Amino acid sequence: MTNDPWLRALLEGAAVVTALMTAVAWITWLERKIAGRIQSRLGPTMVGPFGLLQPLADAVKSMQKESIVPRDADALLFWLAPPLTLALALGTAAVIPFSPGLLASDVDIGVLYALALSGLLSFPIWIAGWASNNKYSLLGGMRMVAQGISYEIPMVLSALVPVVLAGTLSMGGVVRHQAEHGWFVVSAPGVGFVAFLVFLLTALAEGNRIPFDIPEAESELVAGPTTEYTAIQWSLFAAAEYAHSLLASAIAATLFLGGWDGPVLPPAVWMVLKTGALFLLITWLRWSLLRLRSDQLMSLCWKLLVPLTLLLLLGAGTWVTLAT
Amino acid sequence: MAVSGSVASTGAGPRTRAPVPDPHLDLERYEADADLMTLSLGPQHPSTHGVFRVVLYLDGETIVKAVPHAGYLHRGVEKLCEKLSYSNVVPILDKNDYVAPMLNEQAACMAFERLMGVEVPIRARWLRTLLAELQRIASHLLALGTFAIDLGGALGGGTSVFMYCFRERELILDLFEELTGCRFHYNTHCIGGNRHDVPPGWPELVRAALATIEARFDAYLAMLEHPIFADRTRGVGTIDAGLALELGLSGPNLRASGVDHDLRRDAPYHVYDLLEVRVATDSGGDCWSRYKVRVDEIRESLRLVRLLLDDLPAGPLSSTKPLGVVSQFKATTGQVYVGIESPRGELGTWVIADARKATSPYRMKLRPPSLHAVAAIPYVLPGHTLSDAIAILGSLDPIMGEVDR
Numbered sequence: 001m002t003n004d005p006w007l008r009a010l011l012e013g014a015a016v017v018t019a020l021m022t023a024v025a026w027i028t029w030l031e032r033k034i035a036g037r038i039q040s041r042l043g044p045t046m047v048g049p050f051g052l053l054q055p056l057a058d059a060v061k062s063m064q065k066e067s068i069v070p071r072d073a074d075a076l077l078f079w080l081a082p083p084l085t086l087a088l089a090l091g092t093a094a095v096i097p098f099s100p101g102l103l104a105s106d107v108d109i110g111v112l113y114a115l116a117l118s119g120l121l122s123f124p125i126w127i128a129g130w131a132s133n134n135k136y137s138l139l140g141g142m143r144m145v146a147q148g149i150s151y152e153i154p155m156v157l158s159a160l161v162p163v164v165l166a167g168t169l170s171m172g173g174v175v176r177h178q179a180e181h182g183w184f185v186v187s188a189p190g191v192g193f194v195a196f197l198v199f200l201l202t203a204l205a206e207g208n209r210i211p212f213d214i215p216e217a218e219s220e221l222v223a224g225p226t227t228e229y230t231a232i233q234w235s236l237f238a239a240a241e242y243a244h245s246l247l248a249s250a251i252a253a254t255l256f257l258g259g260w261d262g263p264v265l266p267p268a269v270w271m272v273l274k275t276g277a278l279f280l281l282i283t284w285l286r287w288s289l290l291r292l293r294s295d296q297l298m299s300l301c302w303k304l305l306v307p308l309t310l311l312l313l314l315g316a317g318t319w320v321t322l323a324t
Numbered sequence: 325m326a327v328s329g330s331v332a333s334t335g336a337g338p339r340t341r342a343p344v345p346d347p348h349l350d351l352e353r354y355e356a357d358a359d360l361m362t363l364s365l366g367p368q369h370p371s372t373h374g375v376f377r378v379v380l381y382l383d384g385e386t387i388v389k390a391v392p393h394a395g396y397l398h399r400g401v402e403k404l405c406e407k408l409s410y411s412n413v414v415p416i417l418d419k420n421d422y423v424a425p426m427l428n429e430q431a432a433c434m435a436f437e438r439l440m441g442v443e444v445p446i447r448a449r450w451l452r453t454l455l456a457e458l459q460r461i462a463s464h465l466l467a468l469g470t471f472a473i474d475l476g477g478a479l480g481g482g483t484s485v486f487m488y489c490f491r492e493r494e495l496i497l498d499l500f501e502e503l504t505g506c507r508f509h510y511n512t513h514c515i516g517g518n519r520h521d522v523p524p525g526w527p528e529l530v531r532a533a534l535a536t537i538e539a540r541f542d543a544y545l546a547m548l549e550h551p552i553f554a555d556r557t558r559g560v561g562t563i564d565a566g567l568a569l570e571l572g573l574s575g576p577n578l579r580a581s582g583v584d585h586d587l588r589r590d591a592p593y594h595v596y597d598l599l600e601v602r603v604a605t606d607s608g609g610d611c612w613s614r615y616k617v618r619v620d621e622i623r624e625s626l627r628l629v630r631l632l633l634d635d636l637p638a639g640p641l642s643s644t645k646p647l648g649v650v651s652q653f654k655a656t657t658g659q660v661y662v663g664i665e666s667p668r669g670e671l672g673t674w675v676i677a678d679a680r681k682a683t684s685p686y687r688m689k690l691r692p693p694s695l696h697a698v699a700a701i702p703y704v705l706p707g708h709t710l711s712d713a714i715a716i717l718g719s720l721d722p723i724m725g726e727v728d729r
Contacts, residue, residue, distance in 0.1 A: 039487040135363050139385065139710065210480035211552055219371045219474045219482070220714045287484050290476035290552045293711045294385065 016093050024242045025055035031242075031283050038287045058235075065231035070133060073228065077131035082229065082236035084124040089240040091117045092247045097172045099260045099267035110171035111163055114251055115156055118206055121244065122148030125208075125215060128237075129225035140224025143294050144215040147205055150301035151212070155202035157309035161188075161195035162255040164316040175259035183258035191315040196256040198309055200278070203248035205297065207241060210286040214294050249278035360388060363710075367396045371474050371714045374724030378701060380713065387713055390705035392698055397728035405688040406681075410436050410653040411515060413685065418509040420692065421726040423466050426459040426500075427666040428726075429513040434593060435662040435673040436515045439655045446595070447639040448517035453594040454632040455500075455512070456664075457625040458530070461537070462496040463667035464576075464618045464625075465489040467721040471615060472548060474718035475556050481547075488544045495533040502526055515653050517642025527633050534626055545619065557611035561704050561716035564609055571703070572696040575669025576621060577720055579605045580613035587665040599628060611719035618721075621667075654682040668721060669693025692726035 029044065029052060036043025044051030069075050095110035107113060122144050129141020162184045163169055166177035178184060184192035205212035216224040223229075226237050253259060253274035260267030292300070366377035375396035381389040401420060405413045417432050418425035430452055437444060444452075469489030476482020497507045504512040504520045512520045563573065568581040578585055586603040588596045604620030606613035645652070655677035663672040672691030680686075697720040705713050 035484075039484050040491060041487065135361065139363075142385075210476065213480065214711075217711070218479060219476070220711050222370060286480055288547060289481040289550070290472070290548075290556060291480065291482075291711075292552055293556060293709060295709065296555055 013094070017090055020090060020093055020243060020246070021239070023246060024239050025059065026052075027242055027246060027279060028058070028238075029055050034280070034283050035287045038284075062235040063232050067231045067233055068228075070228050072133045074131040074133065077127050078228075079233075081124045081128035081131060081225075082233040082240075084127070085121065085240040086236045086243065088117055088121050088124065089243040089247065092244075092251065095171050096247065096250045097175055097254060097259055098271045100172075107170065108173075109169045111159060111169045111174070111255070114171070115159055118244070118248070119148075119152055119156075121206060125225050128229070129215075132225065132228040134228050136221040136223075136227045137225050140215045140217070140221045140227070143217075143221075144208075144225065146294055147212065147214055147297060150298045151202040151205035154198055154301055154305035154309045155206065157306070157313055158195045158198040158202065159251075159255060161191060161309075161312050161316045164313065164320060165192070167320070171254055171259075175254055175261060178258040179261040183256065183261070185256045185258075188316060188319050191312050191319060192256060195309070195312050195316075196252065198305055198312070199252055199256065200281075202301075202305070203252060204282065204285070205301075207244040207248055207282075209241075209245060209282055211289045211292050212297055213291055214297060217291060245282055246275065246279055249282065250275045252278055359383060365713075366393075371717060372724075373470060373717065373722060376698070376722070376724050376727070378705075378713070378717075380705070380710070382710065385709045385711075387705045387708055387710065390702050390713070392701045394695070394698055394724070394727050397724045399729065401729045402688050402690060405685050407684065409651075409683045410440075410655070410685065413688070414513060414515070415509065415511040417690075418511065419725060420690065420729060421666060421668065421671070421694070421723050422508065423723050424459045424463040424667045425509055426455045426512070427664060427671055429510065430456060430594075431662060431664050431666070431671050431673045433513045433515055434664065435660050435675045436653065436655075438660045438662060439658055439675055439677055440515070440653060442516045443643050444517055445640045445643055446637050448641050448643075449594045450632060450636055451518050451522065451641070452513065453596060453599070454629060454636070455503075456594065457628045457632065458496050458499065460625045460667045461622050461629070462493045464622045465493040465496075467618055467667075468615070468622075469493075471715075471718040471721070474714045475553065485544055485548050488540065492537045492540060495536060499526070499530055499533055502529060514642060514644070516644030517640070519642070521641050522636065527636070530629065530633055534629060538626055541622070554612065556711075556715055557615060557719070558608070560611045560708065560712050561719060562608070562610045563700060563704055567700075567703060568609070571700050573669065573700060574693045574696065575665065575667065576604075576614055576617040577669065577693075577697050577700075579603065580617045581609040582607040587663055587670055591663065593662075593664055595632075599631060601628065611715050614719040614721075651683050656682050663691070666693060668697070668723065668726075671726075690726070690729060692723075692729065694722035694724070694727045697722045698727050 032054070033043040033051070044054040047053040047057045069078055092114045095107060095113050125144045126141040129137040129144065132138075162174055165184055165188055166174045168174060168177065178187070181187055185196045186192065208214075208216050216226070221227070226234055229237060250271070253271065257274045259274070260271045262270035361382045363380045363382055364377060365380055366372040367375040372378070377393040377396070379391040379393065380387050401416065404416060408416065414429050414432050417428040420428050436442070466489065469486035472482040472485035472489070474482070476485070500510060501507045502523060503526060504510040512518055563577070563581050565581045565583050568578050568583060573581070574585070582605060584603055584605050586601060587593070588601045589603055602624050604617045604624060606616050656679040657677055659674065659676040661672060661674045663670045665671075670691065670693055674689040674691070675685045676687040678686035700720060701717070704716055708716065
């Protein structure tokens with residue numbers, strides 16, 4: 001490795017993004033296979049063995065298609081939204097600890113950074129909805145904003161529970177604390193587990209996954225903010241969605257399931273296993289649940305989850321005080 | 325002209341004529357251009373169930389006014405019927421309610437038979453009942469599946485239920501294919517009876533298919549009926565009995581509003597008078613009730629098909645000779661209205677005969693139940709959000725082929 005910190009950061013960033021995008025490509029395959037099995041279909045089978053090359057075929061297809069910008073769209077914003085979405089989704093990866101040594105940057109406000117970046121995710125989607133100059137897109141963007149202000153607060157509050165329990169905002173620190181004192185999902189009585197569920201639920205809302213894919217809502221808004229998008233720009237949105245699901249699973253695994261901590265197997269394998277298990281759970285939920293309505297999500301978040309997470313936070317504080 | 329042999333549809337109970345509220349009243353609160361967004365939903369939209377357009381006036385996401393525009397699928401079927409001979413009319417009606425073609429054929433054949441005084445042998449009437457009930461299962465399965473998609477999107481749990489429903493519907497289409505050679509537009513009914521007799525081994529195939537459907541049905545209903553589904557359907561799109569009657573709703577949509585009315589029991593045809601049809605009703609009038617009534621009807625139809633299969637009587641399948649010349653079927657005078665219970669409600673056929681054109685109907689008027697379901701839209705949608713609008717459209721289960729004819 002070189003000693004130049006800038007070059008080092010660039011190389012590491014490139015490595016993380018490449019690994020992540022590769023993972024994203026094949027989790028789309030995995031999701032389609034699982035969805036197929038759930039629906040008594042086979043999923044992709046034609047391209048490569050078990051359809052394994054399907055993601056590549058899809059990527060090539062979407063790249064060689066024409067990128068259409070509607071005449072009345074705000075072209076600059078229209079072009080800006082998809083890469084911005086993907087960038088924000090991938091940015092979270094910088095602070096996720098895959099193993100004690102494999103961590104792009106263990107900043108001491110890692111949790112805050114991850115939450116802030118993913119909190120910004122609703123903006124490019126709103127931008128896309130506005131710039132498309134399409135009524136379905138606009139409604140989708142509007143729903144995204146409404147959704148954003150609803151899930152964000154319980155999400156941050158539930159993520160604060162492990163922070164309070166571990167006494168640090170560093171992702172690596174949270175994992176090291178769990179390695180010593182047990183995973184938060186079981187160690188703090190009840191509090192950790194409920195906070196984990198709330199975090200997972202709000203992560204679904206953040207990633208626009210069923211039951212909270214309200215901004216996209218194919219059966220109502222055609223495709224929501226992405227209605228007017230074609231070709232590679234649309235694929236960027238899709239990739240961002242999968243990247244987000246994957247990274248949200250990784251963050252949940254880090255904060256609540258002990259991250260890389262685990263017996264026998266190497267740390268990185270544990271992290272991948274936990275992330276994969278959570279991603280499978282999200283996929284399973286997606287292909288078996290229906291969609292909530294926008295106002296139902298808002299009342300769920302504001303009337304149930306916000307008071308609940310405040311109580312959890314109180315519980316976590318009490319537990320830490322009693323334990324020390 | 326004398327009305328001969330008409331089947332009067334009997335309304336159950338006194339009809340409460342509650343004044344229908346003006347759906348456009350709320351509009352006065354708004355300066356039309358300033359506050360409202362107009363959204364033209366359709367004609368190409370994933371959830372309009374065919375080519376159908378509703379213009380929605382939205383205040384935020386709340387619908388203030390809804391104006392349905394039908395007619396994109398108008399093919400002039402009624403006019404076409406005046407040009408075709410009686411026997412040739414039957415197959416083109418398959419394309420009206422393309423989800424339940426068997427019932428369309430039956431409605432036309434029954435009307436023509438009554439008009440000409442043609443007797444239908446018991447075996448044919450028995451088989452017609454059997455096919456109607458099988459078709460009802462297939463049609464309701466499709467309604468259920470598309471309703472789930474409307475609630476859950478094309479990429480999610482809704483599609484899973486949709487795929488299960490279509491898998492089961494496929495079994496019934498296979499049975500029809502075995503019987504008639506066609507999966508969709510069967511042309512199996514003719515004036516005076518049926519064209520295709522039951523092939524050897526078919527009853528066993530039916531029983532096997534029914535067993536499969538019954539075994540799987542509860543599993544995915546359990547998957548569907550979770551709290552999210554209840555939240556999305558209960559209290560959404562409520563149509564009370566008065567409005568339902570005023571609009572001329574029929575079938576599951578009417579029974580979900582608490583009106584106990586089913587032509588299979590109230591004005592029996594085929595061999596329904598020999599069966600005891602248990603009519604499913606629900607009092608809610610909302611999307612949940614309409615879903616529930618359809619589910620109960622699937623169960624009832626499964627039971628009826630089993631009963632019918634057990635003693636299919638022997639005998640001729642048709643009282644008329646295979647078609648030789650066009651002038652084989654003639655009617656010189658009279659008019660007939662026949663209403664039958666299609667999966668969507670009262671499917672009416674009104675035929676007028678005239679001596680100047682004895683080989684084809686002088687005038688033919690169809691009463692498609694879906695048209696009345698679509699007519700409910702301006703009354704039901706206002707006050708609901710866009711998401712609910714899609715759920716309500718799905719729960720009314722209109723088929724555009726028969727709305728537009």
